[in-house]
Every structure is written in structure tokens, then in C-alpha cells.
Amino acid sequence: MEILNDRRCVWTALSFIVALSACGGGESDTTTEGTKAEATTTEGTKAEALKRKPAPGNPAPAPAPAPAPAPDGWQTIATEGQDFTAIGTVRYGADTSWVQMNLSGTGTCSNSFFGTDPIPGVVKSCQLSTVTASEPAPAPAPSITITATCGLANFSAEALQRINAYRAHGTSCGASGSFAPTTALSWNSKLISTATAHSVDMSKFNLTSHTGSDGTDPGQRISNAGYDWSTWGENIGWGFGSLQSMIDWWMSSPAHCANIMNPRFKDVGLACVPGTAGDTWSTYWTMDLAAPR
Numbered sequence: 001m002e003i004l005n006d007r008r009c010v011w012t013a014l015s016f017i018v019a020l021s022a023c024g025g026g027e028s029d030t031t032t033e034g035t036k037a038e039a040t041t042t043e044g045t046k047a048e049a050l051k052r053k054p055a056p057g058n059p060a061p062a063p064a065p066a067p068a069p070a071p072d073g074w075q076t077i078a079t080e081g082q083d084f085t086a087i088g089t090v091r092y093g094a095d096t097s098w099v100q101m102n103l104s105g106t107g108t109c110s111n112s113f114f115g116t117d118p119i120p121g122v123v124k125s126c127q128l129s130t131v132t133a134s135e136p137a138p139a140p141a142p143s144i145t146i147t148a149t150c151g152l153a154n155f156s157a158e159a160l161q162r163i164n165a166y167r168a169h170g171t172s173c174g175a176s177g178s179f180a181p182t183t184a185l186s187w188n189s190k191l192i193s194t195a196t197a198h199s200v201d202m203s204k205f206n207l208t209s210h211t212g213s214d215g216t217d218p219g220q221r222i223s224n225a226g227y228d229w230s231t232w233g234e235n236i237g238w239g240f241g242s243l244q245s246m247i248d249w250w251m252s253s254p255a256h257c258a259n260i261m262n263p264r265f266k267d268v269g270l271a272c273v274p275g276t277a278g279d280t281w282s283t284y285w286t287m288d289l290a291a292p293r
Helices: 155-169 189-205 218-224 243-252 254-261
Strands: 015-023 074-079 083-094 097-108 125-129 229-238 267-274 283-292
Touching: 074 083, 097 155, 155 243, 155 254, 155 267, 189 218, 189 229, 189 267, 189 283, 218 229, 218 283, 229 243, 229 254, 243 254, 254 283
Parallel strands: none
Antiparallel strands: 015 229, 074 125, 083 097, 083 125, 229 283, 267 283
């Protein structure tokens, strides 16, 4: 199948995007249904006090009591715009509209940190699950380093937080359909390696395609990295200068959004490589997603 790319893609603010997915049964770029499109999915759709000494003669003030847990098992730890530190499941929102994520560290009670505004126009708060907080913290996962970051600070943590905030909340991907809340993705070193290699390849040869300079498609590159996949997907883009702008654009495009929200995917790799003097674009982005066999 011919993968259509720049002829049927959107150009905006010197930014260009293409998404692609495929599923098992071989390493070709043909979907199970053989759908031709600039983006296809497995199903074939486009797809976180100072202590003061009391004055002489004055009794020391009694310590403030700890916040009482809410009746529903959530404890407020921050209000809109405040930073917080938490280990466990944190939710952000108000009333009956919330988005949540698992966190071990610091965060900010804000739309930008959680990647979405669950209830526009309303002052929101952040709450920690008292059930999760009472349990021992899990052992930290092995550290995975992303080196191809275009020099962007906090690349790994911000990227995964934004991606998983969307997946935790659920969203509509326009023509690709609506997606219910689903499980979080995890960084995978083999997918990071695959994404990095393709971004380097695109920058080196000024490519704007899912097909590498050696003729390989994403499925072949993921297999070559040693990942035994049952399904895979790829988003690529050019010219975006920040994680937020890149991910927001992907989420605004039905096919790319569907790749990020696909509940079948379990692992993800991401890379951003700067362009060189002769390149058309200032940055080259690749996101590879997959599930093991």
C-alpha cells in the first residue's frame, strides 16, 4: 500500500504532521483491511512553615490539624495554581468532573500540568486518594533516559504526563471516534531507540515520511530494535518548538489522536531531533507506540 503523506497533510505555522498505525500479521505497511490513508489504525480507521518561636509569655499555638479526608476517599492537597508533592493517585477538577493521574513527586494544580481543563470556568482543586496514600509506595521503575529532546527541559516527565493525562480522562478524536479513559502508557527503551533513529534519519536526509531512507516502515524498524509487537503505531511531525505544541497538535488531528488514545497500546517512545543547516524544518519528531505480542 502506498502511504500518503505530504499531499494529504495539514501545513500550519511551518508545522507538518503525519500519523500511521499498523497491526500484527507481518511487517508490511498494509492494515488488516488494506485501508489507504495518510493515517491508519489497527482497525483501519484514520486514524504536586516556617516554625516561629512564640513571643515571650504567649503560649505556643496549637498545630493545625491535618486536612480531614473527604467522605468519598479523597483529600484536598492543593487549590488552583498551587504546587504540591504527592505519592499516589491525584485528581484535578471540581464537582463531578475530574482528571486523574498516578504521581510520585511534585506537581502543579493547573490545566497545563494535567494536560486538560476538566471543567472550564470553575476554580478547581487537587485531591489525593486516601486509599492510595495509605499504601506503601511502589518500588521505582528502572530509569529510562531520552537523549533526543531538542534541548527541551523536563522532556521525559512532561511528555509522559501530557500523554497519560489525555488517556486517563478520555477524549473525542473527531472523525476517529470517542475514546473512554484507558490505561497509562510506559516508556520503552526499544521504542525510544526506534523513534530516535527515525528522527535522526529524517533530519539527516530532510525526510517527511514514515518510510525511512533505507525503505523500512515503522513496524520493520520496531522489530529491528528487538520489540516483539502485536500492534504498533507511529506519529511524526516537523517544525514544532515545544512538547505542548507538538502533543496538542497531534491531539487535534483525528488520526494522531486515535494513536495516542488507542487502548491496545501499552508502550511508547518519543524523540525530537533538531534540523541541520540544509533542512526544511527546525525540528523532527517521532512517536512510536506498541503492545508486545
